[in-house]
């Protein structure tokens with residue numbers, strides 16, 4: 067928790083200091099009131115007292131109460147400001163850190179947990195700072211001051227107050243010990259609930275189509291039940307606190323008056339009045355002492371849950387991303403657009419086996435290099451090493467003569483036009499999706515957008531959309547078809563004018579004719595850019611300059627379509643399953 071507080075700015079620390087002064091003023095005013103009360107008691111009991119004197123003491127008491135109220139309001143305002151600005155900064159930091167994570171760290175935390183950490187956990191911290199800060203500052207000042215005030219006013223009363231404090235601490239200690247483990251698991255259970263809810267919502271179509279509502283509901287209910295039970299347990303345990311504390315305070319009040327009656331009874335005539343006045347004042351101060359301890363313990367009740375939240379936020383902030391930026395911001399050394407794999411092997415983090423084994427090939431500037439192989443043979447894994455979604459476990463991935471690890475990620479990504487297997491659309495328009503991101507050059511002009519959309523064979527449907535290039539695209543592209551989404555994703559890559567295109571099975575959602583025209587147009591307009599294409603269909607890659615055949619993460623063939631048909635049995639097998647005998651014979 068203390069680690070989190072290092073994100074407080076100097077201005078916040080200043081506000082906390084001013085709050086401290088106001089809290090001290092508030093406590094002083096609160097503790098001043100019993101003095102006036104004692105004076106009023108004395109005046110009322112003393113014969114010949116003036117009404118004006120009583121009114122004056124009462125007026126001062128009212129002023130103290132009003133001043134205490136104003137001070138409390140100012141403190142509340144300042145502390146809320148500190149809490150809100152700290153949580154804003156934490157959200158910013160967590161967001162920035164998450165954005166810098168590689169796939170390894172994101173998968174390690176899980177998306178659901180990262181969302182809970184940057185929302186719910188930070189809210190816990192905000193609440194704790196807003197409530198706890200006041201209590202942590204106020205309670206010790208109040209306790210010490212009140213103890214000083216009651217010291218020497220009668221050991222019997224002091225002993226009763228001490229006893230009440232011990233009972234209070236014992237009671238609160240037991241409650242905390244019972245509730246603490248449950249508090250700790252609340253955040254984890256919230257993660258689970260988030261994960262199940264996300265899964266249900268994102269997979270809604272499949273859930274409905276497979277009539278799996280009951281199954282999903284059962285999973286949701288379990289997560290919901292677990293969280294509810296946890297909340298109920300903690301709330302029930304906490305429910306004992308309020309009446310328990312009330313009982314202790316009332317009991318203490320009673321004890322003080324009971325002791326008082328004995329003391330007054332045994333005192334000589336003139337001392338009776340002094341003792342009575344002391345008793346009234348003491349009971350007020352004793353309440354303040356109990357209240358101070360109560361405040362402190364309340365803070366300890368909020369703390370366990372907040373400590374868990376703070377730990378979870380620190381985990382994110384302290385995680386060192388495995389993908390580090392290199393120093394190279396540009397490369398003029400080699401041909402622009404050359405990609406080379408040198409004896410690359412790859413193992414997913416936490417996986418037991420290697421997925422890629424000793425892969426070596428070179429894609430020269432302007433060449434189209436395609437990857438084909440059965441499902442799970444490692445094609446996507448291989449090309450994901452180029453944009454550094456993961457780093458090669460062994461060997462080197464080299465772009466324009468420099469290991470990808472030596473580039474700054476910005477410089478590396480500026481060279482690439484990546485189209486993922488599953489097209490991703492962002493909430494916005496056709497234009498905002500096509501011109502998405504930056505590539506270190508001037509922003510795309512209208513003509514560039516039109517050309518990219520046209521090459522990607524998206525023009526026809528974009529022109530039919532309401533608003534054409536300004537037509538709305540919903541989050542996730544839910545208002546366009548799978549093929550349309552894929553074409554817009556391809557247009558986005560073209561619009562970047564990269565040196566190297568990376569297509570991860572990006573043509574599979576297109577029909578054969580569109581696939582062929584798109585690749586032809588792409589070749590005409592890409593101006594010597596290199597293309598790395600993962601494909602399932604031989605038709606998509608037949609005319610590639612080089613085809614690399616993968617089988618269980620190993621290169622089992624490398625060459626042109628014609629060469630591979632002759633000397634690569636795996637390729638021939640794929641070709642026979644997709645092409646006619648004549649097509650194979652005429653290759």
Ligand SMILES: Nc1ncnc2c1ncn2[C@@H]1O[C@H](COP(=O)(O)OP(=O)(O)OP(=O)(O)O)[C@@H](O)[C@H]1O
Pocket residue numbers: 173414415417421439440441442443444445446447448571
């Ligand atoms: N994040 C991951 N963690 C662990 N293993 C993974 C991960 N992603 C993929 N794999 C494993 O790596 C292997 C290769 O997957 P990859 O997606 O590269 O295959 P692919 O050839 O592109 O398949 P497809 O043609 O079906 O897309 C698979 O066996 C898969 O189980």
